[in-house]
Amino acid sequence: MSDPMQNESWILPDGIEEVLPPEAALVERRRRQLLDLFASWGYDYVIPPFVEFLDALLTGTGSDLDLQTFKLTDQLSGRTLGIRADITPQAARMDAHNIGRDEPTRLCYLGSVLHTRSDGFAGSRSPLQIGAELYGHAGVESDVEILRLMMQTLELTGLEEVYLDLGHVGIYRGLAQQAGLSESQERALFDALQRKALPEVAELLADFQVDAEVAAMLAALGELNGDVTLLSRARHLLKAADQSVQQALDYLQRMADQIAIWLPQLPIHFDLAELRGYHFHTGVVFAAFVPGSGREIARGGRYDRSARCLVERARPPASPPT
Secondary structure (H helix, E strand, O other): OOOHHHHHOOOOOOOOOOOOOOHHHHHHHHHHHHHHHHHHOOOEEOOOOOEEEHHHHOOOOOHHHHHHOEEEEOOOOOOEEEEOOOOHHHHHHHHHHHHOOOOOEEEEEEEEOOOOOOOOOOOOOOOEEEEEEEEOOOOHHHHHHHHHHHHHHHHHOOOOOOEEEEEEHHHHHHHHHHHOOOHHHHHHHHHHHHOOOHHHHHHHHHHOOOOHHHHHHHHHHHHOEEOOOHHHHHHHHOOOOOHHHHHHHHHHHHHHHHHHHHOOOOOEEEEOOOOOOOOOOOOEEEEEEOOOOOOOOEEEEEEOOEEEEEEEEOOOOOOOOO
């Protein structure tokens, strides 16, 4: 007779997976295919550490990543360590401090990350994160390159009927600055916009005593979503916005024009209130979806002078999800 308590000791924590044969071999095969794909595009493979000093791991990131990071104490130094919840900041650190090329740098990575809670992206607390980063180029060409690589990555995994959601955090950031919002006010309004809680958005704008013209533009963001024709409507509704907002709209139009050339069959949906990665990204943001699922399967965007794409998949990622 087995001991129930002994059996429970073998149970894995919620959101933590193991990969058994034959799936493990399929995962390894797909890993090699993906790294070969990145190499064919000129991306150099890096292997960042699984654990770093917490202050270095979270430098330049938002509070969301801090909350997602497991912490522990280093028995040698006494300093706080963090288990990586996102490889992106690590790759950025490696580029800035260890590589430091003057010309554009292309890096890629594929490894496990650990989250304190599932973020709904991969439905797992220990997903495999696959990413590519292009540093040192500020033009739309690098964003489009990263986007094309992301689509080829998804194609390699067997996903079909993918559509793209595209936005630009500079639009909200510019309007928030024009409105003179404090940091706490900006966070509260950001949260309401992400939830598409338009009555709450209107209430907050009234409470913050935002200028009526600017308030109308901020409130309009919640309804500015649709196909590429949306950009013309956005120009009309946001015509009183600062130059930074106009430049962001111009950038989205250039992105749309380039996507039409390189990925003419890719359906594009614009959402100017979609601010994923707002505390990290500084420009265009995008995510890939498949019909019938409200959960993104890949995402990317621009931060400072870098462009990136990111795919997180709960194990095993060797075959298309159902």
